[in-house]
Amino acid sequence: MSTQQPPMPQAHAAAPEWQAAPGGPYPGYTSPIPVVRAHLGHAVASEWTKIKSVRSTMWTLGVFVALVIGIGLLTGALIQANSDSETLSGENPLSFGVFGLLLGSVCVITLGVMTTASEYGTGMIRTTMTACPSRVRVLTAKAVVFFGLAFVVTLVASAFVAMVQASMLSGTGARTPSGGDWFKATVGVSLYLALLGLFSLLIGSVIRHSAGAITIMIGVVLAPLVLALFMVTESLNKLREWLFEYSIPNQMGVFYSNSLGDSGPSGWDSLWIMLGLTAAAYAAACVLLNSRDV
Structure with missing residues (x-):
């Protein structure tokens, strides 16, 4: 008769190292995934991923570059072919690049509005705010990414047009641009146009409707000139x-030493005006973003 031996006691398996966390928020458990406190850099990386992966970004910026370069070079060629040394005597050859930037500003405005307003239209903003509950951080990240992208693209396009136009009109009697002329016609106008796009982004955050915000911004650009044309009394x-001098087109022309009046903005005044408007719009957008439902 065989006797059954009692089972030998089994030693408990040692708990994995990632489960030994007596001092954590969940006693006895620590996630194997490193926990990092979220900051603005993470939000910027997220917004950069979104803006570069959307087709409308490439199409809008592509049309912008085509308008700035195409119209800029066409204007330079027409002036070179139909002007003489007396007509262009003393003129800044870089000033003709403003025409392409004027039309291209519509693309920058559209992209700025779509950066924020499109998320409200698709409902993607709920996912964004869930991933990053700090609404001001989300808006700031969008502003940083858009401003940097708009500035770089505008700077490259405007600098290329400026160099080509200066070369084309060098023998037509136009004066040689100074270092200040070059800086304002490239860096200065690029900062202004990027701020105009950023202002549009903030208006899109306030309105939360793409078509409405784009219509408002186009009105801001064109309405002063149109209204001024009918004020004949x-x-x-x-x-x-005042409407002529402080209109968006005239403020852009100031960077090329072209102005429709004598008492309007001059030097870097246009940049400070747009910077003030953008700061006011940012403050309003932050207040409304925190006080309204998503």
């Missing part, structure tokens, strides 16, 4: 001059 002379 003498009593409206001062208002008409």
Whole structure:
């Protein structure tokens, strides 16, 4: 008769190292995934991934570059072929690049609005805010990414047009641009246009509707000039001059030493005006973002 031996006691398996966390928020458990406190850099990386993966970004910036370079070179060629040394005597050859930037500004405005307003239209903003509950951080990350992208693209396109136009018009009597002329016609106008796009982004965050925000921004660019054209009475002379001088197209022309009036913005005034408007829009967007539902 065989006797059954009692089972030998089994030693408990040692707990994995990642489960030994007596001092953590969940006693006895520590995630194997490193936990890192989220910061603005993470939000910027997320927004950069989003803006570069959307087709509309490439199409909008592609059209912008085509307009700036195409119209800039065409304008330079026409002026070279139809002007003489007396007509262009003393003129800044870089100033003709403003025409392409004026039309290209519509693309920058559209992209700025779409960067924020499109997420409200698709509902993607809920996912964004869930991943990053700090709404101001999300808006700041969008602003940083968009401003940097718009500035770099505008700088490359405007600098290329400026170099080609200076070469084309060098023998037509136009003056040689100074270092200040080059800086304002490239870096200065690029900063201004990037701020204009950033202002559009913030308006899109306030309005939360793509078509409405784009319409408002196009009105901001064109309405002062259109209204001024119909102010033909003498009593409206001062208002008409003010609208001409402080319109967006004229403020861009200031970077090329071209202005529609004598008492309007000059030097770097246009940049400070747009910077002030953008700061006010950013403050309003932050307040509304925190006070409204997503």
